[in-house]
Amino acid sequence: MDEFEIIRRYFARESSGEGIRVGIGDDGAVLIPSRDCDLISVVDTLVSGIHFPETLAPADIGYRAVAVNLSDIAAMGARPRWMTLALTLANVEPVWLDGFARGLFEAADEHALALVGGDTTRGEQTVISVQIIADVDTGKAMLRAGAQPGDAIYVTGTVGDAAAGLSILQSGLPRSDDVDYLIRQFTRPAARIEAGAAIASIAHAAIDLSDGLYADLEKLLLASGVAGSLELADIPLSSQLTNLMHEDDALRFALAGGDDYELCFTASAAEDKIADIGESAGVAITRLGQVLEGSGLKCTRNGDEYDYQDAGYRHFN
Numbered sequence: 001m002d003e004f005e006i007i008r009r010y011f012a013r014e015s016s017g018e019g020i021r022v023g024i025g026d027d028g029a030v031l032i033p034s035r036d037c038d039l040i041s042v043v044d045t046l047v048s049g050i051h052f053p054e055t056l057a058p059a060d061i062g063y064r065a066v067a068v069n070l071s072d073i074a075a076m077g078a079r080p081r082w083m084t085l086a087l088t089l090a091n092v093e094p095v096w097l098d099g100f101a102r103g104l105f106e107a108a109d110e111h112a113l114a115l116v117g118g119d120t121t122r123g124e125q126t127v128i129s130v131q132i133i134a135d136v137d138t139g140k141a142m143l144r145a146g147a148q149p150g151d152a153i154y155v156t157g158t159v160g161d162a163a164a165g166l167s168i169l170q171s172g173l174p175r176s177d178d179v180d181y182l183i184r185q186f187t188r189p190a191a192r193i194e195a196g197a198a199i200a201s202i203a204h205a206a207i208d209l210s211d212g213l214y215a216d217l218e219k220l221l222l223a224s225g226v227a228g229s230l231e232l233a234d235i236p237l238s239s240q241l242t243n244l245m246h247e248d249d250a251l252r253f254a255l256a257g258g259d260d261y262e263l264c265f266t267a268s269a270a271e272d273k274i275a276d277i278g279e280s281a282g283v284a285i286t287r288l289g290q291v292l293e294g295s296g297l298k299c300t301r302n303g304d305e306y307d308y309q310d311a312g313y314r315h316f317n
């Protein structure tokens with residue numbers, strides 16, 4: 001099967017999305033931006049064996065490749081519109097490609113996101129780059145910078161589940177409902193698009209959690225030029241996670257684990273207003289810290305100072 005056959009068979013669907021003058025098939029996609037909007041562009045690359053286990057189901061790989069990018073869009077408070085896919089394949093296996101494309105379109109269709117182009121090549125290992133272009137009302141994108149001393153720090157959903165799920169996938173714990181739940185949080189992360197759009201009106205700063213709560217919150221604080229405190233006892237942990245392990249281990253996954261794709265943000269709005277936003281977006285929002293003057297991120301556990309040494313995921317060490 002050559003490159004063109006792969007594109008035709010697996011990726012060149014009738015584009016259902018709006019704002020497409022020319023989709024797959026020409027030298028470039030021709031897109032129609034909405035009036036009074038800024039465009040947001042994100043790209044994330046998944047390398048086989050590094051960002052996902054080679055044995056992961058191809059549909060899960062396709063789903064994740066889109067979902068991790070959607071999460072960046074969610075963190076900007078934007079609406080996903082168009083996507084391109086750069087695919088490097090070590091082998092051309094129809095069963096793999098079929099599953100991969102199914103997972104990819106499943107994640108895209110949940111948000112009316114259209115695949116409008118890409119690139120297909122052969123290489124030593126499977127590398128998947130997805131780019132998404134989104135839009136947001138002019139000047140309204142949420143940024144990492146903007147947190148103010150006095151803001152509360154919030155997170156959506158629960159944290160630590162996906163990292164625990166990946167660790168279980170790799171160690172092969174016997175299956176149970178709790179185990180399956182955690183694995184699914186890794187294989188099928190739900191990007192918080194609705195929550196991101198909903199909090200955009202009140203958040204001063206936001207980031208999505210891909211490298212671990214501690215490391216990502218540190219990035220937000222650094223970008224904002226402020227300090228923060230994080231109360232470990234307030235970190236929302238799922239019952240599935242705490243059923244399976246001691247709280248100390250659950251907290252380690254939550255702080256350093258990564259792959260959560262929840263949103264962390266700061267705001268000074270009333271707590272009941274924030275709870276309402278969570279309810280309308282279908283996700284719990286939990287307060288777990290405070291923005292302070294200065295720099296750095298300090299942890300407390302039940303009010304006592306807690307010396308946490310972060311080992312969050314970094315690409316080059």
Ligand code: ADP
Nearest residue numbers: 007011024025026027085087116117118119120
């Ligand atoms: P070019 O040589 O001009 O870069 P290609 O022959 O590589 O174009 O690609 C042909 C068309 O197929 C282009 O519109 C390109 O965007 C699209 N395309 C290539 N690979 C993919 C892919 N994996 N998914 C979606 N569209 C793709």
Ligand code: MG
Nearest residue numbers: 025026027028
């Ligand atoms: Mg060309």
